[in-house]
Amino acid sequence: MNVIGIKELQTNPGKLSHSLLNNEYMLITRRGEPLGVALPFGTQLLENGMKNWVALKAFQAGDLSLGQLGKVLGKNKHETLTLLGELNIPFADYDLQEDLQTLDELFPA
Known part of the structure; x- marks a missing residue:
């Protein structure tokens, strides 16, 4: 496994490019702790779970609806x-204070 620190990555980005072009993955660290993984992009990556992970992240960001997420998955x-x-990802995102204010406006005391 190839490992590169974030500071080395900033000063030598070609090392990451070289690894990816050779169809290798690279562990990126910060102060010796894992920060992320760089993977070469390809069909095999998408077929083995990347698509689902990206879809879940897109749902969390509000870019996919629940129905769209279900279709992808x-x-x-x-x-x-x-x-x-199971993944502790909320399926509804709302502001409770805003909802309470709206109720107060609809049904004044």
């Missing part, structure tokens, strides 16, 4: 919600 709504629960 090949799961029905219940299975998708179960998976999100």
Whole structure:
């Protein structure tokens, strides 16, 4: 396994490019602790889980709906919600204070 520190990556980015061009992955560290992994992009990567990970991140960012996420994952709504629960990813994003304010405006005391 190839390992590169974040400072070395900044001063020698060609080392990362060389690794990826040789179809190798590289562990990126900061102060000796794992920070990330750089992987060569290809069909095999997508077929072995990257697509699902990217879809989950896109859902978290609000770029995919729950239905779209389910389609990408090949799961029905219940299975998708179960998976999100297992991964501790909230499926609804709302501001409670904003909702309470709206209720106060709709139903004044």
